[in-house]
Amino acid sequence: MLARAWDSDLAYSFRRSPVTVVAALLTLTCVAGALFAPWLAPHNPFDLASLDLNDAFTPPFWSEGGKAGFPLGTDDQGRDVLSTIMYGARISLGVGIASVLFAMVLGVALGLIAGYVGGRVDALIMRVADVQLSFPAILIALLIDGVARVALPADVHAHIAIPVLIMAIGVSGWVQYARTVRGSTLVERHKEYVQAARVIGRARAAIMVHHVLPNVLGPVLVLATIHIATAIITEATLSFLGVGMPPTQPSLGTLIRIGNDFLFSGEWWITIFPGIALVVLVLSINLLGDWLRDALNPKLR
């Protein structure tokens, strides 16, 4: 089983590309660091009892006044920067993946319906998609998040801030999925297996889900890989603007925003290290996604 996977085309093109291997390792490191943050992180930044204000603004260990216990220094409340990054990456990745899933389900469902049902439904869905596509995704996400913030009372909003954020980023990204799926559905619906299913009298919904869907999912998965990087950037941007994750549950974007206030007083590490973590995470996911797209594209072989 393992040997067969090693010999496959995909694994071969993976081994042939050193950049991809490095990107995969970096992604794996980030994901592992984020996933196991409660066990791996040197400190728990949200355990108020362990914080000591005397440790505040400790620089990274290699500069003067640094302590080995805080390898990347501490922030204004004496929280270990490395630990907050690990916990922050956890939230960034979680929100990013969740919103990609949201966008994927929404986009695939709408694209499938538009492509299979056709007619007026198709025209309506695709018109909405066209209009949304002419606006940048970040503006749409900002808009939805802003409306939710104004529409919901403050105490209700505080409880559902994360789902709202996931929804806002998800809604801003469904169009690409819908377009891809609609395109392949238009091709698939005229094939014989669909006609056969129709002849034996299966319901329309069943044909869509059981017969067409599995055949249009391939490109969607590639799209989703690259979209995760975009979603993480969108989340970080919203958090940086102060409309994303609240400071009590900081994502990488929130950490950068908090650290930005100390840039001028010389405590650069509070904002630069989360920034580096964000760039490494996004860049390696992007490289992986690019490789996957090329490797699965038979035209480029």
Next chain:
Amino acid sequence: MLAVGVIAFALFRYVGDPVVFMLGQDATPEDRQRMTEALDLDKPFYLQYAKFVGRALQGEFGLSLHQLRPVSTIILERLPATLELSFVAALLALLSGLWFGVYTALRRESWLAHLIQAASLIGVSLPTFLIGILLILIFSVTLGWLPSFGRGETVSIGWWSTGLLTASGLKALILPSITLGLFQMTLIQRLVRSEMLEVLRTDYIKFARARGLSDRAIHFGHALKNTLVPVITITGLQLGAIIAFAIITETVFQWPGMGLLFIQSVTVADVPVMAAYLCLIALFFVVINLVVDLLYYMVDPRLRIERAAAH
């Protein structure tokens, strides 16, 4: 598409209770009543809506709930800052993007071309606000060359306040416009490079070489001209994106433009300001799309012929 802006606005208008917000919790019921009547909030939904659309068409969006000044005045104060920043950034992105693109296409194997290619890959992955923070750290905090926030001194020409005529205004413009333009620049550079490589392979370039034209004439007179159609499309559409991304850049640099205003009004739930901003952005997008469509006819003669034939 204008309808989108109006719908988005209509959603906003009736959300929350602005009266409580403006007067605070201690206001007497009589005060509230007076305020409600003054703002027409006691009228039925459709009346308020009709009135809003009518006034929006005249450019009037009511009072800001937070600053208690007409929204149109506030927006007009902020508009020049954002537009100046956006156009300088777009110009920067277009010119340097074109130059880098042509260079990397013509000298494909030189080390500088490889460097630019690698840098553009990183440029696509860097979020705008991080670029801004890095630039501030390098040029303002460490080197102390350039200011990190605000517009510097401005000169008023009528209602338009410009920072382009003073030294401090120009200095303040450098970092934000680089931040805003960098992402678009990498996009344009990649596009120009791939289009240019495509065009250089075509027969008419070979023919031009066979005629013994100079490299310069071939590259800039023949090849570059034919790469311009997609470049115009992308630049045009990106101009809208630049105005939207200005929200982020303005936050990083505390640039007193519309984007900063929008973010501030989101945090204090200032509904009329948000609505006006959205309508304005929608209007920008419609106008930009129209202009891009018209530019096609100017640049691509084939489209003009098709249209003439259709008549």
